[in-house]
Amino acid sequence: MRYWLLKSEPDAFSFDDLKKRPRKTEPWNGVRNYQARNYMRDEMNVGDLGLFYHSSCAEPGVAGVVRITKEAYPDHTQFDPQSEYFDEGSKREDPRWVMVDVTWEADVPQFVSLQQLRDDPALADLLILRRGNRLSITPVEAAHFKRICKLGGVKG
DSSP states (O other): OOEEEEEEOOOTTOOOHHHGGGGEEEOOOOOOOHHHHIIIIIOOOOTOOOEEEOOOOOOOOEEEEEEEEEEOOOOGGGGOSSSTTTTTTTTTOSSSSEEEEEEEEEEEEEEEEEEHHHHHHTTTTOOGGGTTTOSSEEEEEEHHHHHHHHHOOOOO
16 A cells, blocks of 8 residues: 545645545546656555645645545546646547546544644655645655654544
8 A cells, every 4th residue: 555645725625625525535636747647647556545735725734534546547627628627738549637536534633734744853754845846646655644644633
């Protein structure tokens, strides 16, 4: 099993929004970065766990835990001219962009802020804390995942 951190702007799609979806599941669409796409396409598997991270907001941080419930498949928004994620260069016979489905796994009883992540020496080499890292999806080491869950009061 692998672990991931998936960023979303809460005013666009929050962890609470995910919990309100049917089956608490949503396609993770709109990713338009090749490295993040490659993670989804080549490395994410059904059953992997992810930290749902609120970004670009007053208090960024980890809001919940998700599970990958469907492996990468073509992101339909790339073909929709009305979508902000439309990519006129992407072809249906050879799609450029993919998405995975994520499903609510657990609440984080105590939100884990970006500042808490920065202040914890055990998380010093967490990828999202590296200067200049703006990827919307990053791998997370098992020890980091467990530490963040502990900071957030996640049981198990």
